[in-house]
Every structure is written in C-alpha cells, then in structure tokens.
Amino acid sequence: GADFNQKIDYVFKVVLIGDSAVGKSQLLARFARNEFSLESKATIGVEFQTKTLLIDHKTVKAQIWDTAGQERYRAVTSAYYRGAVGAMLVYDMTKRQSFDHMARWLEELRGHADKNIVIMLIGNKCDLGTLRAVPTEDAQEFAERENLYFMETSALGATNVESAFLTVLSEIYRLIS
Numbered sequence: 001g002a003d004f005n006q007k008i009d010y011v012f013k014v015v016l017i018g019d020s021a022v023g024k025s026q027l028l029a030r031f032a033r034n035e036f037s038l039e040s041k042a043t044i045g046v047e048f049q050t051k052t053l054l055i056d057h058k059t060v061k062a063q064i065w066d067t068a069g070q071e072r073y074r075a076v077t078s079a080y081y082r083g084a085v086g087a088m089l090v091y092d093m094t095k096r097q098s099f100d101h102m103a104r105w106l107e108e109l110r111g112h113a114d115k116n117i118v119i120m121l122i123g124n125k126c127d128l129g130t131l132r133a134v135p136t137e138d139a140q141e142f143a144e145r146e147n148l149y150f151m152e153t154s155a156l157g158a159t160n161v162e163s164a165f166l167t168v169l170s171e172i173y174r175l176i177s
Ligand code: GDP
Pocket: 019, 020, 021, 022, 023, 024, 025, 026, 027, 037, 038, 039, 040, 041, 124, 125, 126, 127, 128, 153, 154, 155, 156, 157
C-alpha cells in the first residue's frame, strides 16, 4: 500500500459504533478504500482497516475498528474500546430508533474509553433525504449537549465521509501534539 516503507509518526485507533445496518462498514470501506457496496455482508469477529495520511507534515496511521455483528447492547467487548482515541457514533437518518439509541451507545463508550476520546456523531445515508426521520436540529442539539462533533454523511454518495474522519483525526492530533 501507500504506506510501504514509510515512517509512521502516530497510530490513532478509532472505533465505529452504532446499531446494525446504519452503514458503519460502508463508511469504513468508503474512507479506507473508496469503495461502496449495497450488499454489505455482516462479518464475523472484530476487524479493522488502516489508512495512512499526512497531518501537519506527520505520517498518521488511522486504525479504524469496525464492529461485526456485535451491535447488540453491551455485546461489544472492552477490548474493542481499549486504546481508542477517537470514535464515530453512527445512526441512520432514516431510522429514528438508531438515533434514539445514540445515548446508550455514548454511555457505553464513555464507560470504556479514555476520557479525552474525540467523538463524532454521524447521521449516515443523507442520500435518502426524502426518507429522513431525524431532523438535523435534533442531532445538532444532542451533539452540542454531549460535546460531540456532528456531520451528516453518505457512504453511498461519498458525502462528508473523508471530512468526518479527517475532522476526528485532526482533532486527535491537535490534542496530543
Ligand atoms: P453496518 O451494519 O452498520 O456495518 O451497516 P452496513 O455498512 O453493512 O450497511 C447496511 C446497509 O445500508 C447496506 O445495504 C449498505 O449498502 C447500506 N448503506 C450504507 N451506507 C449507506 C448510505 O450512505 N446510503 C444508502 N442509501 N445506503 C447505505
């Protein structure tokens, strides 16, 4: 890959969490490989992908972890959260329930992760705007109250995906440098 023989200055672990089928795996596929699939298969076991990028002239390897069929409440193990410096809290903007579950995902995350973890709330599937079930303002309000970054994305349309990950990674960099 692009990082062959490259000196890595930092490795940042970022975890994806949220209900099943909100698009976590496709957001990762879009960010790491610029790919998207409509027939996303549920994978077994924990998986991560890496992407190496430059931030402020430093080589940063983003190690993005994806839950695989562990999205039931409290099924994600503490090993998944261990060492994470960033988190993407993902809901499907066409599924109100996936947004209503954000509070307990956040509680679980905060119970396991470092207190300085950088968290981005993501309303995915914004290409399906006509089916919207979560107003932007509701998510914005939740994000402000909980001190999270917030973006609406589409893994399908590649909207804001790069931007969401880069915002989190840059903020992590800013905090540690
Ligand atoms: P996960 O269970 O959270 O990992 O969700 P997946 O990434 O497997 O996606 C679940 C389903 O939603 C799949 O059929 C994807 O193709 C679809 N999907 C994911 N992201 C988007 C998106 O941005 N827009 C649309 N329309 N569909 C998406």
